[in-house]
Amino acid sequence: MAQIDLEFLKKLYAEFSNKKETTSAADKIQPLPFNMADEDQRREMWTETGNLLFKQGSVAAFTLAGGQGSRLGFDGPKGAYDFGLPSHATLFRLQARRLMNLGAKAGKPIPWAIMTSPLNHSETIQHFEDHSYFGYNRDYIRFFEQGMLCALRPDGTPLTDENGDYVEAPDGNGGCFRALAKSGTLAWFIEKGVRFVFLCNIDNALVKMADPTFIGALAGSGLPCAAKVVHKKNAAEKVGIFASKNGKPAVLEYSDVSDELRNKTNADGSLQFDGGNTGMYVFRIDSLRKIASQELPWHAARKTVSGVADCWKFEQFLLDAFPFLGKIFLFGVEREDEFAPVKNATGNDSPESACKMLGNLHRYWLEQAKVKLKAGKLYEISPRLTYAGENLSQEVFDRELGRGIFEF
Incomplete structure (x- = not known):
């Protein structure tokens, strides 16, 4: 039987079982404005700064990939x-190739950390080895597992x-900071001279991995972290x-507004x-060290686990x-350019909608290239040919059609 920290679990149970519902009416909620990055006069400077940081080896990527494809009907x-793309590219392949494109331009590989879960760790590594x-x-590239925590029965016993x-x-996506440090991957980043870490989920088909402009924007801001946002x-x-909650940045869930x-x-x-x-976020390496050394708040949920209710x-x-x-630093982007989640089997945020969004974007890139x-x-369009629409032409299209560019 695995070892668990019974005293810590007792502490959490005591805290949440005695916790009373509190009103949020006293919270001071204010808008947190942002500008669209494409319209910002500083964009060119941000891009130059980001590209320089890549050449210095100062940027790494961190993908949260602990989820299974069960909601998509995938085991x-x-x-x-x-x-569903014509190339049959998986989400891992897209992220890998986009980072490789940036690494080739910078003249050096980009350190990439992938957080799995005990549910899919061996299968994830096997997928990479198979390809x-x-x-x-x-x-x-480094793989490590996110933390796990024993569930408790309604009476608080394991x-x-x-x-x-x-x-x-799984101990939640907030456990990624602790797992990054515990696995030695944070130290690995530091040893390689990393100063900025791009963090994202695995399920966004349009994610611009370690976007240099995004990295440069945070570097020039002097702030501890940045997030990409879209207009609702x-x-x-x-x-x-x-939004701003009691003077600090926060993400308000729909049900909380x-x-x-x-x-x-x-x-x-x-x-x-x-x-x-x-x-999609960027953190300074010092910010990650700070978070990893200071425990974030815990949250409790009552669910049916292994057939036991509540x-x-x-x-x-x-x-x-945050x-x-x-x-x-809030970095505004167009969702058509960068945000195509693959979460649901059908409808919105589905494989079909993500493929259509990627296809529309890539068609636009080709149209812009005449x-x-x-x-x-x-x-x-394969990420080996272009990262964000650059280096395309009629000659490239004619040469790569059916090999690196696919119709569908």
Whole structure:
């Protein structure tokens, strides 16, 4: 039987079982405005700064990939899921190749950390081995597992299975900071001279891995961290939004925002509470060290676990890092360019919608390059050819069609 910290679990149970519901009416909630990066006059300077940092070897990437593809009908790590592109690229392959494109431009590989879970760790590594790590330099990639915490029965005693083994559950995405340090990966980053770490989830098909402009924006701001945000589709869209809560940056979940605040508009009719969270962030390395050494708040949920109803599960949330750090740089982007989640089997945020968004974006890149295209066709362009639409031409299109550029 695995060892667990019974005293720590007792402490959490005592804290949450006696916790009373508290009102948030006293919280001071204010909008946290942002500018669209494409329209910012500093964009060119940010890009130059970011590219310089890459050449110095000062940037790393960190992917959270502990999830399974069960909601998609896929039995395996979500990152290994072929979500329908003509090339059959998985989410892992797309992220790897985008980082390799940046590394080639910088003249050196980019350190890449991938956090798995005990549920998919061996399968994730096997996926990379089966595909020769997609050509990625193996000395610059590390896998490690996120932490687990034993679930508790309704009475606060540890939950065990029929074999008497403790039933554990992931400790939440906020545990990524502790796992990064505990695994030695944070020290690995520091040894390699990393100063900025791009962090994202695995399930965004359009994620611009370690975007140099994004990195440069944080570097020039002097702030501890940055987040990419998108305008909400409308007031009713169920997405977490960045706001100021009691003077500190926070992400407010849809259910935590009143109708009054949700629908509040500026003089020009735009939403005051905008800034949808995309799950793409950059942290200074010192910020990661600070978070890893200071425990984030714990949260409790009552769920059915292993057939036992109303069990206690404890988690930490990544979003609690932002009020802890105190300040943040919000970097506005267009969702059509960078945000295509693969979460649901059908409908919104599905493989079908993600493929369509990627195809539309890549068609736009080709149109901007004055390439002659078939009407109504969508296109997939390999990240080895372009990172964000650069280096495309009619000559490249004719040469790569069916090899690095695909119609669908």
